[in-house]
Amino acid sequence: MPAFRPLPASEEAPATHVRSRTPTVFRAAAADWPAVQEWSFPRLAALDPGLPVRLVAGNRETDRTRFTTSTLGSYVSGLTREAAPDDIPVYLKEFDLLRKFPRLRADLRSRELFPPRTMRSSATWIGPAGARTGLHCDLLDNLAVQITGTKRFYLAHPEAVKRAGLESRKYDAWARLSLIGAEKLAAGQEDGEFFVADLEPGDVLHVPAYWWHEVVNLTPAVLLSGFFGPSTRVLSRWAWVQAREALHRAGLLGRDGCTCHAGAPGRRGPRH
Numbered sequence: 344m345p346a347f348r349p350l351p352a353s354e355e356a357p358a359t360h361v362r363s364r365t366p367t368v369f370r371a372a373a374a375d376w377p378a379v380q381e382w383s384f385p386r387l388a389a390l391d392p393g394l395p396v397r398l399v400a401g402n403r404e405t406d407r408t409r410f411t412t413s414t415l416g417s418y419v420s421g422l423t424r425e426a427a428p429d430d431i432p433v434y435l436k437e438f439d440l441l442r443k444f445p446r447l448r449a450d451l452r453s454r455e456l457f458p459p460r461t462m463r464s465s466a467t468w469i470g471p472a473g474a475r476t477g478l479h480c481d482l483l484d485n486l487a488v489q490i491t492g493t494k495r496f497y498l499a500h501p502e503a504v505k506r507a508g509l510e511s512r513k514y515d516a517w518a519r520l521s522l523i524g525a526e527k528l529a530a531g532q533e534d535g536e537f538f539v540a541d542l543e544p545g546d547v548l549h550v551p552a553y554w555w556h557e558v559v560n561l562t563p564a565v566l567l568s569g570f571f572g573p574s575t576r577v578l579s580r581w582a583w584v585q586a587r588e589a590l591h592r593a594g595l596l597g598r599d600g601c602t603c604h605a606g607a608p609g610r611r612g613p614r615h
């Protein structure tokens with residue numbers, strides 16, 4: 344029996360369904376958003392071609408954290424270029440596209456998607472085929488909208504990593520990390536509730552807080568994520584994250600490595 348089952352799709356409105364707190368895909372729920380229809384790579388590259396961007400090289404969740412820099416124009420124009428087989432993908436992650444270019448908000452229909460009276464924060468993930476985010480779980484629910492290209496999500500039950508004793512000590516402000524990838528984890532567990540979903544443009548995925556997920560681009564892709572929750576939950580998580588961040592910046596937390604500073608595995612590197 345294959346370890347990863349296809350993630351069930353729902354016809355329900357995401358705002359209603361998210362209360363069930365099980366991962367679900369909503370096919371074509373955002374297909375009519377202007378962002379899905381109009382945000383091509385050339386258009387994104389032309390927004391501000393000279394804007395400096397910091398890129399993550401490789402899989403910083405399970406490997407060493409490394410960064411490189413480019414400009415928005417040069418990076419995004421290069422995404423559709425064929426990569427050499429041994430190239431390490433570089434990835435523009437957690438990019439606050441909407442804050443940089445507020446007029447793009449007019450291309451979203453977020454109010455139709457999210458439950459009423461929730462706080463949310465959005466970011467974009469822009470990368471080439473093969474770009475990957477290693478297995479991790481987030482502290483808040485996420486409704487992710489596939490804007491361009493195809494992305495594969497591997498999902499695992501919130502207990503799956505702890506059960507295997509494979510929680511990483513590496514520090515990440517808003518996530519917990521696993522020492523190994525989803526496929527290796529699933530291979531070691533008979534029935535651990537493992538799912539897979541390939542998102543196409545316009546598809547929406549609900550990843551509930553604490554569900555583990557590993558994500559890989561099957562083609563060059565743009566994803567808009569929306570972390571959300573009731574304001575009391577979001578604000579209390581935020582306060583907790585800020586307190587941990589202060590300890591991390593002071594060198595008191597995350598000495599075994601982190602996803603926010605470059606460095607050798609197991610060592611704090613230079614500050615960015």
Ligand SMILES: [Zn+2]
Binds near residue numbers: 591597
């Ligand atoms: Zn750090």
